[in-house]
Amino acid sequence: MRVFNRPVAWGGEAWLWHCLRVRGRWLAACLLLLLLLQLGMTWWHRQRLDLEAGQVMAEGLAVAQQLGASLERLAQSEAPPCSMEDYALMAQILRDYQYTADIGRTVGDRLLCTALRGQLAVPIALPAPDFRLANGFSFLTAHRLAPRDPIPLDLTLYRGGVAFTPPLSFDSSYLAPEHSFYLLDGQLRYLFRILGKAPAEGGAPAVNWFTGLRRCSADGILCVVAQDRQPWLYQQPYGVAVLGLVVLGLGWGCLCGLPVIPSQRRLRVQALRRAIFQQQIQVWYQPQIQMATGKVTGFEALSRWQSDSLGNVPPSEFIPLAEQAGLIHPLTLHVLKQAVDQCAVLLRRHRSLTLSINLVLGPALTAEFFDKVRKRVLSRGGRCEQLVFEITETSAVGFANIQVVCDAIKRSGFRLSLDDFGTGFSNLSWLSHLHADEIKIDKMFIQALGEEGVAGRTADMLLSLTASLPSVAIVLEGVETQAQVERLTARGRHWIAQGWYYAKAMRSAELAGYIAQHGVAEGVTRASVVCG
Template sequence: MKPANPFGRPLLFLLSTLLMMAVTLGVTHLVVAAYDRDDLASYARHIMARGLEVANESHNIVSNVNAIRFEACSDRFLDEIRYLSFTSVFISDIGYTKDRQLKCTAMRGRLPEPVTMSIPDAVTRYGQRIWTSFSGIVDPRITADMMESKNVLLFPTPAAFRDIYVPYDGFGAVMINHQRDHIFRLFGETSGLVKDVSEPGRLSWWHQAQFSECSKKYDICVMARNTQIGLFSLTATAVVFITLAGLLAGAIFTFAVLQYLRNNRSLQNKLKTAISCDDICVNYQPFVEIKTGKVIGYEALARWKDINGDNIPPDVFIRLAESTNQIKALTRSVVARTLREMSPLLRENKALFVSINITTADVTDPEFKVFLEEEIDKGGFDRRQIVLEITERSTADHRLLKDALVRLREYGYRIALDDFGTGYSNLDYLSKISFDIIKIDKIFTDAIGIESVSFRMLKMMLEMLAQTGSKIIVEGIEEQHQADFLLAHYPKIIAQGWLYGKPVDIGKIRS
């Protein structure tokens, strides 16, 4: 009789266990890599969308400048291009060139001597001339990108791509022309990126993801790469944990772990959890009568610290909430907390008010008004003590917005227009809608005492807005000379800024 092999079953068990571990790791890698590729594509398309916005605005400005019938660089011509510069979002200055010489710009007016343009760094397939990081065109201290088309020289604002941050380690992207011989912008880890995407290696798909897309209308392409996908994007601890999960529970447990990892890696889901758990906090910054120094109200400012203890900037999570359809839930969370925390102060002082940022989608939503009424009934204070600030960055139907604002004002709420003069909120709003309060953006406050177009625009706006009957709030007052100037020339305004008080939590307000 042949003796049983004492090593047969243990060896089979070991091989089966190792096979399950290998399958689990392989499936895990493929699933996570698929998510990572989707994230990379979304990231690249976000960059492309911003590039197209800049290109569209540039194209429209060039068309509008060439449609001006006044003599080039005349006073009337300069007024027109200053208006175009003032109302643009992504262009900081507009110049006029002739015979390869810069004659004038919106910011600097007519130049004492024409500036001869150097050889451009690139010429697009549509004839636009590009200069990258060019210095000394009008001031040796200023370095800027420039684009010339049809005698119009455009200076894109450096902030046009500032809010596009790199989401994870290993991400990189480049905005480039169709010929791939001129780079417009770099994002993240870009070493060898163009070559990797153009000529992918035989096995690079296993640990890398590449994505490229080109515009059919403009000479713009985006090439993106993630060098850490699938298992390579996870920590060593996570890989060991997934391996053990494969040994113990197989595919079901692995799938659950993947879902957990996916949810915790996503800032979008973190925000959703924070809103549902009421983890979005509110700080309050005072409004002060500049003439008397009296605090007459507070602005509610949303603040978020994620589960890792990191402070997420408001412009980041508010834009994320807008792009992922969570902005309504975020607004309601902030409104509910604000009214809950401020209600004792508002009941004690009937002259005090609190200002809350909302979107035009909230204004036109009938359910929001019902929600607001319920919260005010809980607090037991007057509707006149609530100021609703319109901060929507996208366009809206002015007729619907106007009708909704009229109804809110009939109920007793006051309405404010935030960030006036920055390109989002402009004269077009004022021509169609009446506001109780108009807030002038900090960019103009910073120009006080500096002879510049922004300073002249500030004085022009203050004089113009004084005729509307609206209260005027000037934001971002941080220096004493700014306050002195405003007090001397515009003593009826309301001041806001660090000089009068930084945003603090409700505990410090009450004390």
């Protein structure tokens, strides 16, 4: 008898119950995966939101501390208000505190004078403060002293003094477009500033774990309410379909015993994102030397990443990773800010020094971007022509607006350098229409000097070509041996050299000592530009 091989005859009710039970398990599994996916996505978004909230908090505390210090310093002065001694003190305060745009004296609700406006012919009546703290500080937000003022200013008042802070004191270029940030006092009663694309009116929104977060400083002075305006994937176009496909894929993978493990590349991208927004990427500087005198003409800013989890990651690895992951713009912003701030004192002290920074060409390099950089350089006391932006042919591959970016660099008053010159096919054509101030010869040509064959002849030809450009500075990369120095010096050209023969990259704290030891070259031949 073949009882066990006979097919089972399903009754109608039994078949229906079996289907419901099997499909119910699938439905429960899909719902569980959907919940886990949403929680994971929300957690991932909160990590970036938390990083940006920390940056907003740091900038807010810097502004608050500088305003408080400047007004406290003015209040302790015994000089008569609006006297020459008082003006000298206010001018010194403006030099010492970058976030104080102007500072002045008040009597009652009348503004008598300021450091920049001088003695007012008619005192300006100030409205009642929007908010007052128990320690005597009061605030006016977005107030115009005169109808012709181009932008409204934030006013902080304290014991007969008033400090002005422009709204542009906060940089929101690093914020994700779907994030909004509300800077409030420690009691969450007064809204100082809104960053991001959010309605200008109204207070901070109520947030929960899915839609945002709230962070307050350790001293309880300021709080930041951060909001994610797009917290749910399924609220986006075709979000439900995407979630459905993801759920089915995850369910099938789990049933097949194939767990979803983050790839090594994704882990490195996450680590790089944290390093950028937590300011773990450090900037080192390699000197550029005038070969004829041995004196310093400038420095090139170089990124360094010492990761807690990955160890020392060389730029040749994390720069391409940043380009592929869409992180090159925030990385460039971080390097720019750090380099300009760290070198500000040296650039003010030595007006012929230059600071070179590499740019990867992309759509984020707009005229507005370079205008922000210009304002930051000027606010630190530097000159625009001291900043050199280096572009390479490899970074321009697939980018159609090279001329637009180069024109924006020149209009803003910065210098333009063609990096790794000679390594591509279009460099020579660049000379005719990009109007570069500087050309950097790639190290492969310097290392080929004196060699027989095509490489050596190409190096000689390239050096002869650039020698015929007297108005353009020529920087030679990768100068590492005495023999190379002797061959280059014998050609009779006032080259600028950069390489291990003269110095390796160093921290910003070592720059002043290096300059004191070698001196600063004066009158280096460079094209003239105007700092707009």
